[in-house]
Amino acid sequence: MFDAIAVLQQLYREHGARHYGEAVSQFDHAIQAATLARDWGHDDEMVLAAFLHDIGHLLEHDGAQAMGDYGVMAHDKLARDYLLQLGFSPRLARLVGMHVEAKRYLCAVDPAYLAALSPASAATLGYQGGPMRADEADAFSRLPDLADILALRKLDEAAKDGGWSLDAADWVWPLMAGHLAKPRPGA
Structure with missing residues (x-):
């Protein structure tokens, strides 16, 4: 039987210490975002999406473009597809897959949000297409799950403190196991 949790744990063990232009590692960013989501009362899918x-x-990518020292281009879409393959819910995968577009949207409609971006997040914005055009922002604002998409983005921006140990994720894995054990239509 394929063990998605073991695969993800291995990814974080092998690559979680990577930095992406922020003062925190990938793992620190992930566990802090999840902890904030839990502490702020979000549902389990949002916590796992965070x-x-x-x-x-x-992930190892064939031909993936880098964003300078800031990580991988289209990491949101790569993650969405990967998480669906691992058996995560379509909602969770969609939230993950939309977090970059959410940044572009917020930068277009909220000048204060744009001004408050960390230097790394501001630098990657250019690689990601910049703030949305008015027509893009209008279409994005009509998404039925807009509130959840924007909530995940705000968790992403808030999770910038380092110093977490791998043990800090001990509560995440059982939550993930419960999520993955749920039957999915068409699976």
């Missing part, structure tokens, strides 16, 4: 939203940076 933990996994940048997993695309940790």
Whole structure:
């Protein structure tokens, strides 16, 4: 039997110490985002989406473009597809897959959000297409799950403190096991 959790644990053990232009490692960023999501009362899928939203940076990619020293281009879409393959829910994968577009949207509609981006997040914005055009932002604002997509993005921006140990994720793995054990339509 394929063990998605063991695969993800191995990814974090092997590559979680990577930095992506921020003062925190990939693992620190992931566990802090998940902890904030839990502490702020989000549901389990959102907590797991927060933990996994940048997993695309940790995957081995054939021909993937880099964003300078800031990680992998299209890491959001790579993560979305990977998480679906591992058996995560379509909602969780969609949230992960939309977190970059959410940044582009917020930068287009909220000048204060744009001004508050960390230097690394501001630098990657250019690689990611810049702030949305008005027509893109209008279409994005009509998404039925907009509130959840924007909530994940705000968790992403808030999770920038380092110093977490791998043991800090001990509570995440059972949550993930419960999520993966749920039957999925069409699976």
